[in-house]
Amino acid sequence: MGAAAIHFSVAPEHLQVYLPFGILFILVGGVQAALAVATVVRPGRKVYVAAVLLAVGCLAVWAVSRTAGLPIGPAPGRPEAMEVPDLVTAVFEVLSIVFYGVLLARGRRPGRSGRRWLAGSIPMALVVTAVTSAGVSAGMNPLPYAINMSSSATGPGVTPLAMLTQPSGQEPVRSYTLTARVVRLHGAEAWTYNGTVPGPELRAMVGDRLRVTLVNDLPASTSIHWHGLRLPNADDGVAGLTQQAVPPGGTYTYEFVVRDPGTYWYHSHQDTENQVPRGLYGALVVEPAGAPVYDRDYTVIVGDSNTEADAPRLSAEPGELVRLRIISAIAEDMNGTPELLALLGAPYRVVALDGHDLNEPQELGPELLPVGTGQRYDLAFRMPVAGQVSLRDLRPQSGGRLPQRLWATLGEGGAPELPAGALPRFDRSSPLQYAGSSLPTFDLTTYGTPAPDPVADRAAFDVSRDLRISNQLGFRYGSQIPKVWEFIHMFNGRSFPDTEPIIVREGQYVRLQLVNATDEYHPIHLHGHYFSVLSKNGRRISGSPVHLDSVLIGPHETWDVAFLADNPGLWMLHCHVLIHAAYGLSTMVSYQGISTPYTIGTRDGNFPE
Numbered sequence: 001m002g003a004a005a006i007h008f009s010v011a012p013e014h015l016q017v018y019l020p021f022g023i024l025f026i027l028v029g030g031v032q033a034a035l036a037v038a039t040v041v042r043p044g045r046k047v048y049v050a051a052v053l054l055a056v057g058c059l060a061v062w063a064v065s066r067t068a069g070l071p072i073g074p075a076p077g078r079p080e081a082m083e084v085p086d087l088v089t090a091v092f093e094v095l096s097i098v099f100y101g102v103l104l105a106r107g108r109r110p111g112r113s114g115r116r117w118l119a120g121s122i123p124m125a126l127v128v129t130a131v132t133s134a135g136v137s138a139g140m141n142p143l144p145y146a147i148n149m150s151s152s153a154t155g156p157g158v159t160p161l162a163m164l165t166q167p168s169g170q171e172p173v174r175s176y177t178l179t180a181r182v183v184r185l186h187g188a189e190a191w192t193y194n195g196t197v198p199g200p201e202l203r204a205m206v207g208d209r210l211r212v213t214l215v216n217d218l219p220a221s222t223s224i225h226w227h228g229l230r231l232p233n234a235d236d237g238v239a240g241l242t243q244q245a246v247p248p249g250g251t252y253t254y255e256f257v258v259r260d261p262g263t264y265w266y267h268s269h270q271d272t273e274n275q276v277p278r279g280l281y282g283a284l285v286v287e288p289a290g291a292p293v294y295d296r297d298y299t300v301i302v303g304d305s306n307t308e309a310d311a312p313r314l315s316a317e318p319g320e321l322v323r324l325r326i327i328s329a330i331a332e333d334m335n336g337t338p339e340l341l342a343l344l345g346a347p348y349r350v351v352a353l354d355g356h357d358l359n360e361p362q363e364l365g366p367e368l369l370p371v372g373t374g375q376r377y378d379l380a381f382r383m384p385v386a387g388q389v390s391l392r393d394l395r396p397q398s399g400g401r402l403p404q405r406l407w408a409t410l411g412e413g414g415a416p417e418l419p420a421g422a423l424p425r426f427d428r429s430s431p432l433q434y435a436g437s438s439l440p441t442f443d444l445t446t447y448g449t450p451a452p453d454p455v456a457d458r459a460a461f462d463v464s465r466d467l468r469i470s471n472q473l474g475f476r477y478g479s480q481i482p483k484v485w486e487f488i489h490m491f492n493g494r495s496f497p498d499t500e501p502i503i504v505r506e507g508q509y510v511r512l513q514l515v516n517a518t519d520e521y522h523p524i525h526l527h528g529h530y531f532s533v534l535s536k537n538g539r540r541i542s543g544s545p546v547h548l549d550s551v552l553i554g555p556h557e558t559w560d561v562a563f564l565a566d567n568p569g570l571w572m573l574h575c576h577v578l579i580h581a582a583y584g585l586s587t588m589v590s591y592q593g594i595s596t597p598y599t600i601g602t603r604d605g606n607f608p609e
């Protein structure tokens with residue numbers, strides 16, 4: 001009966017993908033259910049033999065489909081992945097062969113006394129029911145097969161996404177080649193660009209044409225996304241949306257003009273949840289035009305694949321003006337709790353967030369800088385006459401990573417001391433909040449000096465949408481066996497790809513209210529645009545205008561943000577805690593009338609998250 005239930009649960013998906021298999025699953029499920037009933041009401045040799053034969057047949061077909069691949073179907077000769085539903089069913093079938101075998105060997109003689117039978121069968125029934133429901137719910141949440149995200153597929157006024165590329169021009173060209181390949185680093189296997197984690201730092205001057213060729217020497221397909229950049233949609237690097245994932249052995253060239261100076265990064269956007277933590281990311285710095293203002297300009301990527309034991313020692317002379325660009329690529333924290341970084345040894349200013357300058361930032365002493373994954377903080381300071389400056393991570397220990405890690409030291413001499421009582425701890429009453437540090441926490445909603453912001457200052461918006469973030473325990477994608485119990489994450493009660501896209505037209509001003517109904521942090525990231533922050537928990541921001549592509553929404557916070565829709569295309573809007581995105585916290589900002597030929601799902605092997 002358990003195997004029958006699972007066969008029924010996977011039938012709808014198969015009916016859609018390949019009709020004969022869908023019908024077969026319904027037939028097999030029906031016969032299995034009938035045999036289970038017959039075993040109780042009309043037990044007998046014929047029933048037992050039929051049940052054994054059916055189970056053996058199912059197991060044989062299953063074994064072929066998972067090894068050599070079936071000769072017929074949507075992908076003849078290609079083995080299918082093992083998933084929760086089929087594994088559970090196979091176990092049931094093996095058990096039923098044993099069970100009916102015993103019945104056959106015993107003949108028709110009744111079994112042991114009724115009581116003992118009952119005592120044994122109740123826990124058995126509970127286990128079977130629990131395992132069946134696991135298999136059924138995983139069976140009802142399969143990986144998508146082939147979902148097309150066009151905002152309009154055909155008709156007049158439809159722009160194919162492939163046309164949204166960089167027009168040719170005379171800009172100076174910066175060319176890079178990034179070869180994605182597996183190497184051993186510090187005794188562990190890493191997926192790298194050009195053999196290092198992070199990958200090479202790419203630099204360009206604002207207005208340059210960046211040309212990057214991706215060479216895929218990985219055993220899996222991949223892509224590169226340019227996080228935070230406003231670029232033509234066709235070069236956004238999202239598998240199944242703006243391109244077909246680049247297969248092993250393939251190459252792909254991205255080309256676009258960098259419009260905005262600032263600190264950005266690049267990373268894979270195919271199977272992101274797995275590929276980024278393995279090391280497929282690197283920094284991208286767009287330098288402003290004009291003579292350099294800073295004597296030193298350094299980038300530090302805070303990431304968990306960075307297995308180097310020692311923090312980089314960066315050189316800087318006393319009196320030099322230093323810009324330190326910090327990128328958080330942390331992927332391992334399941335709750336999205338931000339890094340708590342502290343710059344010690346010199347007063348500093350936060351001069352930019354997510355690459356965008358802040359207006360007249362004040363000088364700060366040691367503070368906790370909460371940097372959510374995907375976000376960037378640019379700090380500027382003058383090297384002191386004596387002693388080092390260091391960037392430390394004061395986050396309480398979680399996820400098994402070293403707490404209080406040193407991320408960078410600059411200069412020579414004595415290391416700066418950590419102020420007394422600086423180390424925060426997790427607050428017991430609300431387990432994901434920090435408490436107890438003697439240091440203030442940096443608050444981007446009150447920092448810097450007010451200035452006009454053409455988006456934030458608008459009295460009215462053309463499109464207003466609320467996005468409520470919630471989660472619930474459940475199953476998603478039967479294939480992810482070790483993570484079956486992760487929370488499913490949802491925007492407005494639906495998880496990707498069933499989330500409702502935000503449809504916009506070019507030139508519209510769009511306001512989003514992001515409501516976090518969970519106990520976790522969610523850095524919500526929009527591709528191809530940046531937000532102006534309007535308010536946090538209903539209070540308008542009172543400092544500098546703040547422009548972010550990744551807004552960190554703390555537990556039970558509400559943030560209002562807005563953007564100008566000035567870059568036509570199909571753009572992802574998702575949480576940058578990659579496991580949250582993979583478990584549904586993803587949606588789209590889709591301009592009307594854009595079509596894409598690509599699909600997300602198993603048919604073409606595109607999995608953007």
Ligand code: C2O
Nearest residue numbers: 225227374525572
């Ligand atoms: Cu940094 Cu959709 O990604």
Ligand code: CU
Nearest residue numbers: 226227228527
């Ligand atoms: Cu992005």
Ligand code: CU
Nearest residue numbers: 522575577580
């Ligand atoms: Cu999240």
